[in-house]
Every structure is written in structure tokens, then in C-alpha cells.
Amino acid sequence: MPRLLPTHPKAYTSIQYPFADQLKKFAQELRIGGLFHAVNRLRQMNHLRVGRLVGEDTNGNKYYENTNVAYGRSRWVEPKVPLVAFEMDKYYDSSQVTPEWHGWLHYMSDKPGPIVKAEFGQTWTVPHKQNPSIDRSMHYTPPGHWKNTLTRGRIGPKYEAWAPDAADAAARLPLRNYSDNTHTLRIE
């Protein structure tokens, strides 16, 4: 019996073939850099993305674009990490993106970094620096934090009891004070 309606082409959904796109991307990575490259990227990124290399900034970050995926996911940055790196989050931070690439990466403009630099760059701008607090040792930890040896102070009582003895009165904790937490947090 002839069909009256045209049949739809068969759709490959991720339910039918859960790893199809990842396999395909892994194959692409294989083709680009060989087995070591492909495995390393899978380990580092846990979501493979393949795209066109748009450019590179002074910090060594690489900017990619793949216009076949949804808007909002089509531009990304791959930070510069050593070839074999564990503890990946030690190596990158969003503040490593240089100002001239920021606009392109966040879809504020379509002009990649070098063009932005050529158009708007000033001779007097200082070179870009990343936020230094990416270094964990420079993170702020309040007293009482497991990494901070300073113990948290005690928040004072809600009221001060009358002590018949002056000696008792002197030994009392200071009254709870919300506006100034020097007593409670022991900030030195």
C-alpha cells in the first residue's frame, strides 16, 4: 500500500544512542591529537566539545566557537593547563579571561580579542593580571574554619546578671554586641 504521508527521517536521540555524540567527538579528538590527547581531554573536561579555534589571549587561554550548538553554548574558553594536570581547578579561574576577549566570550560583541585590542586598546593600559586569590593559600578563612588555627570567639550573653561581688562582675563575659564583632570573631 502506498504511503500517503511522507515518513520522517529517523531521529537519533540521545535516549536511543546515549554516547553517540560523545563517541563522535572522541573520534574527532583522536583525529586531531591522537589517543593521549583525546583521553587527557576527556579526563580534564568530562564533556567533550569540538569547535573552531578563534584565537588565543596573552594568558594562553584558547577561545573556541562551534556555531552548530545552541546559542549560549557556542563559545567557550579552554584555559591553559599543563599537559598532565591533576586538581584541574588549581589552574584556572574566570578572571584569567583577558578584557579584550571578555566581550566576545559573553556574546556582548562578535569581535574577537585582537580586533577589540586594535580598535579600543590604549597605550596606557596596564597588562592584564588574574585575580591572585585563585591561590588557595591566599583565601580568607574566618576564625573557626578548619584551616584557620584561630578559634572562634564566644558570642556574649544576652543580658548581664547583677553580681553582688565586684570580683564576679569583672570576670563576666562582655555583653553580646552585634554591631562590632571583635569580641565574637576575634579578628586580629
Add this chain to the structure above:
Amino acid sequence: MLAALQARAAATARPGRVSLQLLHKGARGVRSSDARASSAVQPAQPSQPAAVSAVVQLDEAGFAVLPKELPSMRGVDFKQELDPRYAETIEVIIDGHPVQVQKGSSLIQACEQVGIQVPRFCYHERLSVAGNCRMCLVEIEKAPKPVAACAMPAAPGMKVFTNSPIVKKAREGVMEFLLANHPLDCPICDQGGECDLQDQSLFFGSDRGRTTESRRGVEDKNLGPLVKTVMTRCIHCTRCVRFATEVAGVDELGTVGRGNAMEIGTYVERMLDSEISGNIVDLCPVGALTSKPYAFTARPWELRSVESIDVLDGYGSNIRVDTRGGEVMRILPRLNEDINEEWISDKTRFAYDGLKRQRLDTPLIRPDPEMPLQPATWKDALTLVAQKFKATPGARIGAFAGPLADVESMLALKDLCNAFDSEAIHCDVPAGPLADCRAAYTLGSTIAGVEEADAVLLLSTDLKREAPLLNARLRRRVYHDGVRVASVGPRVPLTYEYEHLGDSVSQLLELANGTHPFCKVLAGAQRPLVLVGTGAYERTDARGVAWAVQKLVTSVPALIQDGWLGFGTVQPTAAAVGALDLGLTPLASSAAAGVGASDGAIAEPLGLVYLLGYDSIDLDRLSPDAFVVYQGHHGDVGAETADVVLPGSAYTEKVGTYANMEGRAQRTARAVSPPGEARDDWKILRAISELAGKPLPYAGVDGIRERLAAVAPQLADGTESIHAVSPDIAKAMLAVRASDKFDFDTKTPFASCIDNFYMTDAISRASTTMASCTKAFAK
């Protein structure tokens, strides 16, 4: 629905604030208004029609049905209510609805009368109209440009639009200009969450600004230990300036410079020396003026509010206690037209930190006269006291009630002592000779009635310190109507001009004999008023002074007439009127405030002295073998002397009845629980009676209220109304015998009963804020 919500929000809004701020925090506004409606203890004041008036009801003809009493009457001069001209209404068309509004009201009041809130910053119904913020712009038909509703009188037939595109655009423009110079520091601003600028920019502002100019910076001013200033936030509404000059009567605050260079401040740096300066914190629509002790301690949405009564002076201001986690965080005024309007004094507002210091939180017993007090259990302490009650003969038991005692505990104290045949129950009131006459120890004219007087004589009182808000009312009368005020007493600044007649008894005697020129003024007045400070009765010749006062009062017929009782005492403590109503014996004079002295006559030395929050005990007259029991909430002189200390609760921690200086019984509410093992005061006394074997005939709060209704019905009915004394009774009681002869002390000048406004009782003495005020202001 929205209108109803708005109405409720309007009813519960913080005084001086536009109620819109509560719209988006609807739940809280509604809850507290429900609480007010359901509370039998504190029914809505008859003169608070705001809640009813905000919902417009239309009759068949489409006219707005107006409540009998219009909200715009609030804050309007008293005469306007009597003047028939002001009772007339005119028709204006607001947003297409023809409505009747009171004649003489401004457009902003007219809109309010029919339930439309026009946004405003500078307009305040109790202050003069400044018209400088321009937020209240509305459109009037045929007017070339938007007009300021607060400064535009309503005229018959006027067509007003409060929501047209022009109005919206105008408001948006005003907001943009105000925000152009306002810092973006809401996260670190104490006003955040209750800021008119925040709320109104949310409702009426634009979503972006266009200014690229740098913002203006203004130096902060030092206004003293109470008001914190961040003057960059100021929007120059001048509410604070107008309050200071018009209500508080201090001219220190003003504006300097014009335009962009305008600044609010004191011309040369000085502190704002006024007993009611804290109110500018409430008035300031932005965070320019905030409370210094409250700074950075809480956010408004964390607070739980309880509506209560202030007891730190005799005025009985209605307050809102804001608590968080069982701690009082701040105290704000609550609207009551008959008492405090919407202001409170600085002691009321800022002494709350005294509630957290020097607290008695556990029973203490002194095991040996030489040893310090030791913590004990309730059982031991109460049993010991009960034993002493049983062992001491009635004539040697004496009780003293202090200035913060509530009526219930004083009643229980009296019943307990009477059960043990003691009649020596004293209270801390020097009303001595006139203690039997309610017309004499209360403010006969009532607080609001003071504004009806047309000639006032003050005797031995510094009204500005003893009752700052009463003084502000009187000041209004002096400035609006030129009422003549004269004073026999300390020569102190009262913020208005008055005739100082002198400060010795001779002037009083001249007045009493009718030979003084001011007698003519009193005689010529329709409603003369004589206010006596209790300082007059603290003298050694108190009886003579009272006699002279009686003579003066009876010699001016207009003082006591139908509907007018122009004679009263300014009681400085919250316990005074309640204690005298219950029949406690006043101390004849402070010199006689020794133990064993009843009306000056020293009886047998007391063996058991029961101090109910009484701290002015005269140690020299205490017999060495006397057993002293102190029941109270603060460790002060009384607790130091005591052999047993029983921890009671302060006014924020119990439901207690207090009668203010006009005799109005009001109840405090429990905002936080008493600290540690402290208990309700009357329950402690009830427990002692049980252990001593003569249980008082009431075991619950209902029982003691019933007993109160039997003893003093005027304190128990909870209607907050005043039981007026009939003029005939007052006249009969105040009549003098011509034969009386007294020795007068003409050397000692009349003095005020308080010397430091900021420290008058155990709570304010424990407060560090009040201590810094004393340091800054007390002379």
C-alpha cells in the same frame, strides 16, 4: 483586596512613614493589625480613624461615605475640630470620582481622606508644609504643569489626577533626581527595609538612571550620642529641621547653603540637646538620621514587634517593642492621639539597653549579715521570706513599692501585708497631703486636654524634663494661640516663652491670696490650668504648700467647672497614680523616706522591710536588725541592702497594668521572657502568701484582675479610658479650712523633682546609652 491591604498597612504603618512600605511586606502589617483588633486589653483608640477611612465606600449617588472623624483632623490644631468652618466639606473630583472632602485640607490630605496615598517625602501631617521634595506632584485639570499636592489647597470642583501618565512621569523624574545624589549603600544602611526612598523608588521610580556625574559627598555631623548621621544620604526634605524647630523647640538644626551645596546640620558643631530628639530618626525618610545605639544590630524584617506601654516616666507613651531572639532590639513609638501622638521621649526610646544590664536573674540569700549575697533556689528564698512574715508582728512589717511597680504586684503586696496585719504599705510618691483626692494627684484636665487651656500656671516643675511631650503640647498652644504660661519654680528653658514669677513660697502665697497680678489672668481665663510638679511636695513644708495650692485652686472658680478640671499633678513615675488609686501610703517627703516613717511620724522600727523595686531607701533609718527583702529586676541600691533578693521582671517581660499621670490604665505586653529564673512580680507575692499559710484569694491572672476590679475599678476595666472625677467631688475634697496655719520655708526655692532626665529609675540608671547622654547633656 489591594485597597483593603493598603488600608491595613496604613493602619499599622510606622508613624511618619508612607504606608506603602508595608505593602510588599503585607503579611507583617496584617498580622500586627489583627493582633491589635483582637486584643481586648488594648482596643483601638476612638481617635484613630485611619483604619476605617482608607477604604472608600460609595453611597447610591456615588459619593464617598466618610467616617465621622477624618484623619486629617489628627495633628490639626485643636480649635479646628470645634470650629464649624472646618466641619464643612467641599466636592473635589479625584481620579474621576466625585468625593466630599473636608474644607481647608490640602490635596494630599484630600486624597488621603478617600484612601488614595500620594507618595511624599517632605510632607508630614504634624509638621508645617515645606513642599521641597516634589514627590507628591499630581495633575490638576487646566493647570499648566503638575502641582505639589501637599502645598495645594483643595478647591471646590477641582479635578485631580493622581495616576495619569504626566504624574507618573513627573514622579519618575523626581525620583531620578533624588537618586542622582543618593549613595548606593543600601546594604550597609540601617534604614534598609524600612526606607521610604527604597520603597518609593521601587513603586514610582525608573529602572535606570542616566546620570554620569559624580555624586556629591557631605560630611557627617555629630548630633550627640543618640542620633547617627550619614549626611550624604540626606534628600533635604527638612523634616528633621521642622521637627526640631516646631515640635522640639530647639533651633540648633538648620540648613546651610543652597542647591547642590545645601547641607543639613548645626551651624557650628553642637549636639542636639532635646529630650525628644530621637523622633527625628523616625521622621527621616532615608537613612541620613538613624539610631546610634541600634546601628548595625538588626534588620527590620528580623524583628518581632509587640505593642506595649512605656513605664520609664509617668506619661504612659504607647510604644512598640521590637525584639529578636528574646532580646529587645529597639523601641519605637506607637500612635495614640490622646497621649504621645506619634512621638516618644529619648529615655523611652533609648533606655532599653538598661534592660540587659545589672539584671537579677536568680534568687539570692545573704546567709550572714557580714557575707555577700549567695545564689539560692526559689524554694529556699520564698520559704525564708514566708517564715519572716509569720514571725514578725504586723506592726513591724513595712512594704515599699518603687517607681516601676505595676498595679497587680502592688495589689498583691498590699493584700499580703494586710493579711499579716500590716498597714504600712508605702509608695514612692511624694503627693503627701493630697493623696486622697484623685483629682489632685492625677492630671485632671487629661494630657490632650492640656491643649484646651488658655492660661497655665506651673508650680515647682521643670516640665521639659518631667514630661517632655506634655511640654511639647503646651509649646504648640503657646505658639499657635498665644496661651500665657507662668511658672513658680526653677528658672529653666521650656522651649517657649513664659513668665517666671519666682521660685519661692511667697509667690505661691501671693497667688493663693489673690494678690499676685497673675491671678487676674487666671480669673479671666475660660479654661485655666494649674500644673503642680511633685517637687512641691518633697519639701519639708509640703503640707503648707498643699494647703496653699488648695486655696489657689478653690479661689479660681473656672479651674473646676463642668467638663473642666484645670488642676493636676505631673506625676514623674509610672507607678504613682496606680499606687495612690490602690490606697498605698505616699511618703510625706523624701526627707521622711526612711523606714518606719509613715507620713513623717516614726513608729516602731520595722523588723521586716519588703522592697518592691524600691531603691531610694534611707539606710540611716533602717534598724540594724531589720530583715530586708528586695523584689525587683535590677541590682541597684535596694538589692545591695537586701537579705533576700527575689528576681522579678521588667516592663517588657510581663503583662502589667500601669496608670499614667492622667489616670489612664494601660497594660504592657510581654515582649521577651524574663531573664534566668526571674518571675512575674505578683506571682512571687502570691507564692509567699501560700508558703506563709495565708494564701491570697486569687491564683490566676483573671483572679487578680477581678480583685483589682473590686478594689479599683478604674484600673481594671482595660478600656484605657479615663474615669473623670466629678467637679463637685473635686471641689469638696479640695476645700480648705481657713484656720489652718503652717510654717513656710521661704528660703528653699521650689525645685523640680528630677535633676537628671536621663537617669530616673533602675532601668535608665543601668543603661550605657543614658549614661553617655548624661555625660553629654546633663548640666
